[in-house]
Amino acid sequence: MGIAERRQREKDARIKHIQNCAAAVFYKKGYGETTMDEIAKTAELSKAAIYLYFKSKEDLYYSIIEPALSRLARRLIRIASDRREPAEATVRKIISATNELYEKDYDAYHLLSRYSAAEYVKLLPKAKLEHLKELMRSNLRQMEAAVRKGIAQGIFEAVDARLISVILWNCFMGVIQYQENRMEPGKTDYRKKTIDATVELILKGLRKL
Amino acid sequence: MGIAERRQREKDARIKHIQNCAAAVFYKKGYGETTMDEIAKTAELSKAAIYLYFKSKEDLYYSIIEPALSRLARRLIRIASDRREPAEATVRKIISATNELYEKDYDAYHLLSRYSAAEYVKLLPKAKLEHLKELMRSNLRQMEAAVRKGIAQGIFEAVDARLISVILWNCFMGVIQYQENRMEPGKTDYRKKTIDATVELILKGLRKL
Amino acid sequence: MGIAERRQREKDARIKHIQNCAAAVFYKKGYGETTMDEIAKTAELSKAAIYLYFKSKEDLYYSIIEPALSRLARRLIRIASDRREPAEATVRKIISATNELYEKDYDAYHLLSRYSAAEYVKLLPKAKLEHLKELMRSNLRQMEAAVRKGIAQGIFEAVDARLISVILWNCFMGVIQYQENRMEPGKTDYRKKTIDATVELILKGLRKL
Amino acid sequence: MGIAERRQREKDARIKHIQNCAAAVFYKKGYGETTMDEIAKTAELSKAAIYLYFKSKEDLYYSIIEPALSRLARRLIRIASDRREPAEATVRKIISATNELYEKDYDAYHLLSRYSAAEYVKLLPKAKLEHLKELMRSNLRQMEAAVRKGIAQGIFEAVDARLISVILWNCFMGVIQYQENRMEPGKTDYRKKTIDATVELILKGLRKL
DNA sequence: AATGAATGAGATTTCATTCAT
DNA sequence: AATGAATGAAATCTCATTCAT
Numbered sequence: 001m002g003i004a005e006r007r008q009r010e011k012d013a014r015i016k017h018i019q020n021c022a023a024a025v026f027y028k029k030g031y032g033e034t035t036m037d038e039i040a041k042t043a044e045l046s047k048a049a050i051y052l053y054f055k056s057k058e059d060l061y062y063s064i065i066e067p068a069l070s071r072l073a074r075r076l077i078r079i080a081s082d083r084r085e086p087a088e089a090t091v092r093k094i095i096s097a098t099n100e101l102y103e104k105d106y107d108a109y110h111l112l113s114r115y116s117a118a119e120y121v122k123l124l125p126k127a128k129l130e131h132l133k134e135l136m137r138s139n140l141r142q143m144e145a146a147v148r149k150g151i152a153q154g155i156f157e158a159v160d161a162r163l164i165s166v167i168l169w170n171c172f173m174g175v176i177q178y179q180e181n182r183m184e185p186g187k188t189d190y191r192k193k194t195i196d197a198t199v200e201l202i203l204k205g206l207r208k209l
Numbered sequence: 210m211g212i213a214e215r216r217q218r219e220k221d222a223r224i225k226h227i228q229n230c231a232a233a234v235f236y237k238k239g240y241g242e243t244t245m246d247e248i249a250k251t252a253e254l255s256k257a258a259i260y261l262y263f264k265s266k267e268d269l270y271y272s273i274i275e276p277a278l279s280r281l282a283r284r285l286i287r288i289a290s291d292r293r294e295p296a297e298a299t300v301r302k303i304i305s306a307t308n309e310l311y312e313k314d315y316d317a318y319h320l321l322s323r324y325s326a327a328e329y330v331k332l333l334p335k336a337k338l339e340h341l342k343e344l345m346r347s348n349l350r351q352m353e354a355a356v357r358k359g360i361a362q363g364i365f366e367a368v369d370a371r372l373i374s375v376i377l378w379n380c381f382m383g384v385i386q387y388q389e390n391r392m393e394p395g396k397t398d399y400r401k402k403t404i405d406a407t408v409e410l411i412l413k414g415l416r417k418l
Numbered sequence: 419m420g421i422a423e424r425r426q427r428e429k430d431a432r433i434k435h436i437q438n439c440a441a442a443v444f445y446k447k448g449y450g451e452t453t454m455d456e457i458a459k460t461a462e463l464s465k466a467a468i469y470l471y472f473k474s475k476e477d478l479y480y481s482i483i484e485p486a487l488s489r490l491a492r493r494l495i496r497i498a499s500d501r502r503e504p505a506e507a508t509v510r511k512i513i514s515a516t517n518e519l520y521e522k523d524y525d526a527y528h529l530l531s532r533y534s535a536a537e538y539v540k541l542l543p544k545a546k547l548e549h550l551k552e553l554m555r556s557n558l559r560q561m562e563a564a565v566r567k568g569i570a571q572g573i574f575e576a577v578d579a580r581l582i583s584v585i586l587w588n589c590f591m592g593v594i595q596y597q598e599n600r601m602e603p604g605k606t607d608y609r610k611k612t613i614d615a616t617v618e619l620i621l622k623g624l625r626k627l
Numbered sequence: 628m629g630i631a632e633r634r635q636r637e638k639d640a641r642i643k644h645i646q647n648c649a650a651a652v653f654y655k656k657g658y659g660e661t662t663m664d665e666i667a668k669t670a671e672l673s674k675a676a677i678y679l680y681f682k683s684k685e686d687l688y689y690s691i692i693e694p695a696l697s698r699l700a701r702r703l704i705r706i707a708s709d710r711r712e713p714a715e716a717t718v719r720k721i722i723s724a725t726n727e728l729y730e731k732d733y734d735a736y737h738l739l740s741r742y743s744a745a746e747y748v749k750l751l752p753k754a755k756l757e758h759l760k761e762l763m764r765s766n767l768r769q770m771e772a773a774v775r776k777g778i779a780q781g782i783f784e785a786v787d788a789r790l791i792s793v794i795l796w797n798c799f800m801g802v803i804q805y806q807e808n809r810m811e812p813g814k815t816d817y818r819k820k821t822i823d824a825t826v827e828l829i830l831k832g833l834r835k836l
Numbered sequence: 837a838a839t840g841a842a843t844g845a846g847a848t849t850t851c852a853t854t855c856a857t
Numbered sequence: 858a859a860t861g862a863a864t865g866a867a868a869t870c871t872c873a874t875t876c877a878t
Contacts, residue, residue, distance in 0.1 A: 007861080014862090032241020033332075036848060046864045051849065160406070167407045171380040197369070198376045205414035223837095245873060255839045257875080266873065425840080432841090450659020451750075454869060464843045469870065578824070585825045589798040615787070616794045623832035641858095663852060673860045675854080684852065 015053050018043050022050075023064045031061060062128055066135075068105045072098060073135045080142035087150025088203055094143055095172055095199050099192065143169055147206075156206045164206065171198050224262050227252050232273045232316025240270060240332060270320075271337055275344075277317030281310055282344045289351035296359025297412055303352055304381060304408050308401065352377055356415075365415045373415065380407050433471050436461050440468075441482045449479060480546055486523045490516060491553045498560035505568025506621055512561055513590055513617050517610065561587055565624075574624045582624065589616050642680050645670050650691045650734025658688060658750060688738075689755055693762075695735030699728055700762045707769035714777025715830055721770055722799060722826050726819065770795055774833075783833045791833065798825050 021043040025034050036057055040047040054060035079093045124132070143165035150156035156164075175194050230252040234243050245266060249256040263269035288302045310318040333341070353374035359365035365373075384403050439461040443452050454475055458465040472478035497511045542550070562583035568574035574582075593612050648670035652661050663684055667674040681687040706720045728736040751759070770792035777783035802821050 011861090030239060030241055032239055035846085037846090047848085048850080048864055049862075052862070055849095057848070163403060163406055164410075166403060167380065167384065167410065170384045170403075171376065171407070175376065175379045194372060194375055194379075197372055198380070201373075201376065201411055201414040203414075205410035205412075209418075244871085246871095256873085257840080258838055260874070261837070429840090448657060448659055450657055453867085455867090465869085466843055466871075467841075470841070473870095475869070581821060581824055582828075584821060585798065585802065585828065588802045589794065589825070593794065593797045612790060612793060612797075615790055616798070619791075619794060619829055619832040621832075623828035623830075627836070662850085664850095674852085675861080676859055678853070679858070 018045070018050060018053055019060070019064050022060050026061060026064070058124060062124060065132065066128075068101060069132060069135045071105075072101055073138045076139050076142040080145045083149070087146055087153055087155055090146040090149065091143070091168065091203065092199060094146060095168075095195060098139075098172065099195060140165055140169055150206065155208065157208055159206065164202075168199075168202060171202065227254070227259060227262055228269070228273050229316050231269050232320055235270060235273070236316060236320055267332060271333060273317050274320055274341065275337075277310060277314045277320075278341060278344045280314075281307060282347045285348050285351040289354045292358070296355055296362055296364055299355040299358065300352070300377065300412065301408060303355060304377075304404060307348075307381065308404060349374055349378055359415065364417065366417055368415065373411075377408070377411060380411065436463070436468060436471055437478070437482050440478050444479060444482070476542060480542060483550065484546075486519060487550060487553045489523075490519055491556045494557050494560040498563045501567070505564055505571055505573055508564040508567065509561070509586065509621065510617060512564060513586075513613060516557075516590065517613060558583055558587055568624065573626065575626050577624065582620075586617070586620060589620065645672070645677060645680055646687070646691050647734050649687050650738055653688060653691070654734060654738055685750060689751060691735050692738055692759065693755075695728060695732045695738075696759060696762045698732075699725060700765045703766050703769040707772045710776070714773055714780055714782055717773040717776065718770070718795065718830065719826060721773060722795070722822060725766075725799065726822060767792055767796055777833065782835065784835055786833065791829075795826070795829060798829065 018039070022034075022039045025039050025042055028034075029038075034057075036047050036050060039060075040050055043050070050060070054063060075097050076094055079097060080090060082090065144161050147156065147159070147164045147168070148161040151158055151161060172195060175198055176191065227248070231243075231248045234248050234251055237243075238247075243266075245256050245259060248269075249259055252259070259269070263272060284306050285303055288306060289299060291299065353370050356365065356368070356370040356373045356377075360367055360370060381404060384400065384407055436457070440452075440457045443457050443460055446452075447456075452475075454465050454468060457478075458468055461468070468478070472481060493515050494512055497515060498508060500508065562579050565574065565577070565579040565582045565586075569576055569579060590613060593616055594609065645666070649661075649666045652666050652669055656665075661684075663674050663677060666687075667677055670677070677687070681690060702724050703721055706724060707717060709717065750756075771788050774783065774786070774788040774791045774795075778785055778788065799822060802825055803818065
């Protein structure tokens with residue numbers, strides 16, 4: 001069995017390798033500007049080899065996005081399910097978990113931070129698109145639940161929970177985008193620090209005085 | 210001279226028309242996925258006609274982005290230059306001015322809200338890219354100045370002004386992105402309300418207690 | 419209107435030109451072996467130009483086959499509808515009409531004579547394939563009707579009309595195939611003569627003694 | 628020696644197996660549309676394994692066609708060489724022998740019935756193509772000889788022997804094509820019955836009254 | 837000023853064939 | 858003997874751009 005297992009491991013590794021290379025290029029250029037040629041070159045494989053593992057450019061793209069987003073969604077659901085934990089801790093955990101994707105699944109995370117439903121409309125088949133959207137909505141719902149919990153716990157002011165969750169989520173994504181795209185390369189990555197500061201700022205704004 | 214003037218006005222109108230149509234498509238699909246064919250069809254003109262007014266796809270794109278961003282930058286500089294105005298008012302004005310672009314220059318605004326330096330690297334010639342980046346940086350500096358002023362005025366806590374300006378800016382952009390891309394179509398546009406709520410939340414977080 | 423009309427005429431001519439060139443290549447090589455490049459070269463156009471008029475290789479192919487077959491089907495229906503004409507004359511007319519396609523629509527005819535449902539299964543969308551098949555079946559039905567009429571008229575022996583119509587049709591197609599494919603090039607084209615002789619032979623075999 | 632022999636037998640069996648599978652696919656799809664992948668999958672072997680036994684796609688194809696056609700040619704020569712046998716019997720035997728290929732070498736037969744010189748021109752090297760053509764011509768000559776014999780025997784009318792042999796051959800091939808390609812799947816295979824009826828019809832037409 | 841027609845360059849995808857194991 | 862992996866070459870198709878009218 002050793003051989004078959006090793007084969008499978010190697011295959012998995014190659015798939016992961018291609019996905020990593022592809023994600024890097026997709027991220028740098030955007031889907032439309034990315035060519036299979038460049039992905040192949042980055043992965044040091046022939047174009048045809050890519051097609052051994054993914055049946056189309058779109059398939060490759062989706063194979064990067066979906067699992068990462070799916071994993072995150074599951075994780076957030078678990079985090080938000082703790083009804084007793086103080087709301088502030090839950091909010092921080094949600095943000096942390098999302099941010100952790102960064103270290104573990106750097107490339108998928110990158111793509112996610114660039115997620116733009118409009119662009120995908122023409123790109124992905126309807127079912128896949130809807131699936132991604134549902135995952136995004138689920139993430140938002142977990143944040144909303146956390147804010148609602150905070151109000152119920154008497155910690156937060158009686159704000160519009162949905163609105164606040166959108167704000168939190170957007171601030172988070174905004175920071176990522178900003179740090180990734182707008183800053184000069186070479187500069188220190190302030191992401192973690194900026195995100196933490198943002199969260200604390202907003203939590204402070206939410207607290208009952 | 211009346212005739213020449215009318216001609217010029219008509220020409221300007223046609224240029225604006227093309228830009229509006231193009232911006233709508235660029236926004237919906239992203240630069241790479243947008244075809245000149247679709248722009249032409251949207252503008253109800255022939256492709257060749259577009260080329261009478263813009264010398265390339267990139268040129269057309271830039272002609273939409275740059276003036277809007279440039280105008281905004283000038284406006285923010287003027288707003289931030291008032292050294293005496295209370296900082297909170299200045300922050301609100303900066304955000305408002307940015308948001309107002311929305312009503313006046315809907316499509317350019319859209320494109321701006323999607324601004325992604327990385328994508329532009331391959332798209333725009335270096336000089337143009339640098340120009341856009343400088344405009345963005347300028348906008349950020351105005352916000353930074355406003356926060357710094359608030360600290361000087363003793364209104365805000367002694368926070369990292371740069372960090373806070375980044376946060377504010379990102380939250381703003383994040384909200385826009387979210388509202389544009391992630392929500393189901395048909396839903397009410399919560400943008401203004403969300404942005405205002407975000408700003409107030411953050412201002413509250415900034416205030417000395 | 420002169421200009422618009424001329425334009426349309428020219429466009430029609432170009433479409434016909436492309437179809438003719440394509441049919442010649444399709445015929446010579448078969449669908450699979452034919453490349454758009456070769457069609458373009460034959461038509462003295464760029465590949466892209468072909469795609470201005472036909473949206474895919476398959477579309478181009480179908481646009482050649484279908485109208486010719488459709489026209490023939492209509493014609494055979496008209497011929498077979500004469501209930502009083504002696505059956506032998508009807509049979510001869512059906513064969514003649516089919517053969518005449520040769521002179522008028524040389525290339526489409528060629529493709530038809532090569533028609534092979536099996537090959538098309540993967541090629542054409544189901545609806546188109548079914549349409550072609552129905553046309554073929556219609557043609558066969560007309561021949562069957564003619565044979566049946568001959569029996570009713572007491573001219574032909576009481577044979578299996580369907581079987582005989584299949585035979586007649588096959589002989590006809592067989593002769594075409596043979597003459598087209600199996601003979602050395604440069605040899606005289608015996609098609610017409612061979613077909614006529616075949617029909618007479620079979621009619622003689624059918625007649626009541 | 629037993630071992631070596633068994634090895635050889637096994638090898639032959641594997642070769643035959645591949646040929647059978649390949650022939651089925653070639654027949655269903657045509658040469659151009661057939662992929663080595665599909666052949667391999669049908670044969671439940673790896674693509675590379677196919678190349679252990681055949682040095683190219685074309686080689687595999689030819690290896691199916693040629694022996695079958697060659698065997699048939701030899702058989703028809705033998706059949707036609709009987710100068711004394713009544714011509715009608717000889718004609719029937721020729722047709723039968725050809726038809727028998729069906730049961731014994733189903734797949735090669737299929738391919739033969741689709742034989743199209745034009746397609747092969749680009750496919751096969753000149754020598755191989757010429758060889759196939761010569762085999763086909765030989766078969767035709769045997770039929771021609773049989774018809775000529777019938778005239779000499781005073782059984783047939785003084786027809787153009789070559790023409791009639793072409794007709795007979797074509798009818799035969801036409802019936803096969805028809806039955807294979809044009810009929811709805813699932814229907815009874817009328818081939819044998821149709822062919823016999825065709826031959827009898829033509830013989831009747833040939834006979835002196 | 838405007839357009840229909842055309843195209844070169846390049847994109848995605850396929851496939852016969854080879855090679856290391 | 859057999860195979861999984863890999864690839865070069867070529868196929869279909871797209872698109873920004875130009876040109877004749």
